[in-house]
Amino acid sequence: MKADDAYQAGRLLALALDHTARPGSKHPDYERLLTRWRTDAPFHEVVRTFAEGLGVEILGATPQGLTVSGGLDGPFAVRADDLPSVRAASRSTDRLLAGLVLLATAAYAYPTGSDLVEASTPAVRPRELMAFITRAAERVKNLTSEDDLDRGAALAARAWLELPPVLPGERGRLKRECQLWHTRTYLGWLAEQGRARPIAAIAGDGESAYQLTDRFRLGVSDVVDHIAFTVLAEARIAEREGTSPPDLDGLAADPGGA
Numbered sequence: 026m027k028a029d030d031a032y033q034a035g036r037l038l039a040l041a042l043d044h045t046a047r048p049g050s051k052h053p054d055y056e057r058l059l060t061r062w063r064t065d066a067p068f069h070e071v072v073r074t075f076a077e078g079l080g081v082e083i084l085g086a087t088p089q090g091l092t093v094s095g096g097l098d099g100p101f102a103v104r105a106d107d108l109p110s111v112r113a114a115s116r117s118t119d120r121l122l123a124g125l126v127l128l129a130t131a132a133y134a135y136p137t138g139s140d141l142v143e144a145s146t147p148a149v150r151p152r153e154l155m156a157f158i159t160r161a162a163e164r165v166k167n168l169t170s171e172d173d174l175d176r177g178a179a180l181a182a183r184a185w186l187e188l189p190p191v192l193p194g195e196r197g198r199l200k201r202e203c204q205l206w207h208t209r210t211y212l213g214w215l216a217e218q219g220r221a222r223p224i225a226a227i228a229g230d231g232e233s234a235y236q237l238t239d240r241f242r243l244g245v246s247d248v249v250d251h252i253a254f255t256v257l258a259e260a261r262i263a264e265r266e267g268t269s270p271p272d273l274d275g276l277a278a279d280p281g282g283a
Contacts (some may be wrong), residue, residue: 033058034072040083041091043241044219048090059086084243092243118184119207124174125181126211127167129158131245132257134237136265141245148224150234155190155208161260164185164273170252177254215241 037058040046048056061068063086076083076093084092084133100101133154134140148241161183174268185204199206210237215221224234248254256273263270 030068030071031075033074033246034068037062037072037091038076038079038093041083041093042222046090047077048253055090059091062086062091070240084246085237085239087089087243089148089239094240094244098125113252117153121166121177121181122184122207123211123214124177125158125162126207127177127215128174128254129161129262130154130212130215130237131241132254133157133249133261135242135245136261141242141249146236146242148234149212150232151205151208152232154212155204157261157264158185158208159190159204159256160264164256164260164270165253168252168256172202172251174251175253176274178251199254220244250280 038056040052040055040058044048046052047061062072063069082094084094128202129144130149134149148275163184166182166186167197170176170179170180185207188202188204188207190204192200192206194200199209200205201210212221213223216223216235218240221235221237224236249258252271257268259270
């Protein structure tokens with residue numbers, strides 16, 4: 026391996042880890058390095074090896090750049106402590122709610138395999154997502170799977186249903202003990218992570234929306250095999266088609282509810 030190849034591989038990964046970087050005039054070498062990564066097999070292997078050593082997983086390349094994710098044990102991993110600050114008294118519950126909002130966002134935007142493979146960047150409005158989570162939580166709360174993610178989703182769904190939809194605070198702000206606060210907060214966190222970007226209001230109520238990015242879409246594959254995602258995705262598909270979601274028979278669920 027040539028020293029210049031090592032430098033170029035490091036440069037490509039540095040650009041990929043910077044979620045604000047895009048191929049173009051500001052980073053003229055980004056497109057060149059992406060093209061080389063796609064067409065030069067030895068260079069592709071150098072980049073893959075460097076990424077593995079850094080604890081970074083390469084998810085794929087899109088017109089927006091090389092999409093990467095931090096491995097579970099690597100220095101670039103996203104951990105619970107990276108989520109928006111929570112109160113000590115409700116730390117565990119807030120983290121469960123964060124997980125539910127993020128999982129529901131994935132199912133809401135990409136409920137089918139074709140949605141995932143298409144290079145689409147759907148817009149998500151907080152109030153619409155909040156309402157979807159509330160409707161779907163009635164099903165998710167009944168899951169009894171031993172899988173950690175599914176069990177956490179069931180607990181989160183029960184906690185979610187105990188929150189009021191909206192709880193106004195001082196100066197027009199929301200109190201954190203409501204569904205809309207959690208929805209807005211974690212969509213905003215996705216934007217900070219480069220997995221969404223805020224866009225202008227797209228409806229008459231003047232509320233801003235968030236457009237999900239390929240960085241988020243390519244990461245959804247990590248959760249599609251979990252029952253909780255399946256239940257949420259089926260609920261979303263049913264809403265799209267104007268039908269009822271299938272029964273939970275065959276899934277790890279408690280038919281009697283919580």
